[in-house]
Amino acid sequence: MKVVAFRESLVMSLRSIASNKIRSFLTALGVMIGVAAVIALVALGNGAQISVEENLESLGSNLLIVYSGEPRGGSLVRRNTTNIKPTLTEEDLEMIRSLGPNYVQAATSESTATAQVKYSNVNTVATVVGTGVDYPQIRNFHPVYGRFFSQVELDTRKPVAVIGIQVYRDLFPEGLDPVGLQMRINGINHRIVGIMEEKGSATSDESVFIPSSTYQRYISGENEYSVINVQAESTEAMRDLQRIIENEILRLHRLPNMDTADFYIANQLDLLDSMQGVTETFTILLASIAAISLLVGGIGIMNIMLVSVTERTREIGVRMALGATAADILRQFITEAVIISLLGGLVGIGIGIGSSWAASNLGGMAARVSLDSVFMAFGFAFVIGLFFGGYPAYRASRLDPIEALRYE
Amino acid sequence: MANIIEIDGLSRHYQMGPTTVKAIDEMSFSIAEGEFVSIIGPSGSGKSTLMNIIGCLDLPTQGKYSLAGTNVSDMNRNELAHVRNRYIGFVFQSFNLLGRETALENVELPLIYAGVSPKKRREQARRMLERVQLTDRGDHIPNQLSGGQRQRVAIARALATEPRIILADEPTGALDSKTGIDIMKLFHRLNEEGVTLVMVTHDTDLAKQAKRVIQIMDGRILQDIAAKEFTS
Secondary structure (H helix, E strand, O other), X not given: OHHHHHHHHHHHHHHHHHHOHHHHHHHHHHHHHHHHHHXXXXXXXXXXXXXXXXXXXXXXXXXXXXXXXXXXXXXOOOOOOOOOOOXXXXXXXXXXXXXXXXXXXXXXXXXXXXXXXXXXXXXXXXXXXXXXXXXXXXXXXXXXXXXXXOHHHHHOOOOEEEEOHHHXXXXXXXXXXXXXXXXXXXXXXXXXXXXEOOOOOHHHHOEEEEEHHHHHHHHHOOOOEOEEEEEEOOOOHHHHHHHHHHHHHHHHOOOOOHHHOOEEEEEHHHHHHHHHHHHHHHHHHHHHHHHHHHHHHHHHHHHXXXXXXXXXXXXXXXXXXXXXXHHHHHHXXXXXXXXXXXXXXXXXXXHHHHHHHHHHHOOOOOOOOOHHHHHHHHHHHHHHHHHHHHHHHHXXXXXXXXXXXXXX | OOEEEEEEEEEEEEEEOOEEEEEEEEEEEEEEOOOEEEEEOOOOOOXXXXXXXXXXXXXXXXXXXXXXXXXXXXXXXXXXHHHHHHXXXXXXXXXXXXXXXXXXXXXXXXXXXXXXOHHHHHHHHHHHHHHOOOHHHOOOOHHHOOHHHHHHHHHHHHHOOOOOEEEEEOOOOOOOHHHHHHHHHHHHHHHHXXXXXXXXXXXXXXXXXXXXXXXXXXXXEEEEEEXXXXXX
């Protein structure tokens, strides 16, 4: 009996929806847009989160970065160190390496400067990075062609260079094999030994990597490093390691505490946490915008359903006279609202998935549709139909049949 | 024959601010099964109110109304809806067909609320259209039908659940006189088939076509006599 009654109201609703197609479409449109917005915006949020995580992972794993300069609270994003006076010494680096394999897998210095690089008569500006042989391992950034420079070349201050992919493209537009060729960095000849893989970030791809010894000799003329990259033995060891390195460098630099320090340490975990925090906020923000549009869609349904109930007052009166109970009328109008809302929801899911696909495949944005958001949006559509259709349906069911029959 | 309608000391009062309007004032009468009764009176006489109460759309403020042996005077909305569905067939002056539905679907409507299965519904609706001689118009929507045909569909709908009485409110009021006569002929035939008919009208000539006339005025019965003897 209940199932039969439900099927009857389903048939009635579909008929009513079909008989007024444009109105039904406009009513569903609000929910459609709302649901599409929920799915697409949540997909964008998720995409942003995932791409941030991937970016951070591509920095290398279990990475601690010791920076020169005054500590800046909360600033964890890898920053441009080119204009900061280097304060980290070979002694600091040796100290970190001496902490042993229980804490440190590898450590390497890194100093950067902007320099003019030249091959034949082609010029470009690149970031010159002076570093050690462990750099590819620590930063998870490897040569794609040729090789990285060797320990011997580092020890003997050989003028050799590994070039970023963008530098290669700029200097060798004809696609020459550069290995063995001489390029000039600030006028000094360096032999190219390899090309680094593409990383997708300007700072990596537009860099030239040379031994730190060579860098000190030809580029900076100083013995200090801008940065020391440390690869911790494990994620668990990172926090401990950070504290130990802080204390040791303070001691070596003869400083009382971190408030007066000339260095600071960024930790990949903190970086990950704070970026996740940012992208989560971003996702919540987008989802709220979408939720508001769903709400507006719901109000649209209520509006049209109220009009529809008023318009069909006489029909309701006739149905009541013929034996429809208040429950029958309530069910009929609620079913209608829910179906309109669900139809809008279904189309909205299609649009949402479609536009997420378009955003990531055509628009170059990171967007990932989560199944959760699809179910959530569909659930919302149902609840909105129920809630915003409920009041008009209730009004319809409470009509006095005598008044309703008299309604013109 | 058994009384299908028993009305005893029935009143319906409306409170209009400080004054009480007595639309029906202590009325008593009964209608037996198989009768054809017209209720006549000018507008404001209380005949609409009486029709609403007989049709279980409204409840009396005082007195008792029994329909087919059941006291309906203190039923709730839900129970009244079921009583209307099972016991009463309405025929309205303006037909009140659902404009988007076909004749057949309109006739099926009360059967939906009676919980009859779609297949049985369809069969029953066809039979009823046959009864009002409109078999070939089942698939038409009301707009494609003439006034007389529409009223026939409405009568078929009223007959659909095989109710105990048909309650007709000015059934020829929206029709030309020739078509009106056809509808009255149909009513007579249905009455001969055993259908109890109660017709509400203000038209004396129409009222006289029933077998019995109840004339009301100011909420009271003025006369209740055989149609042959009725003079206004």
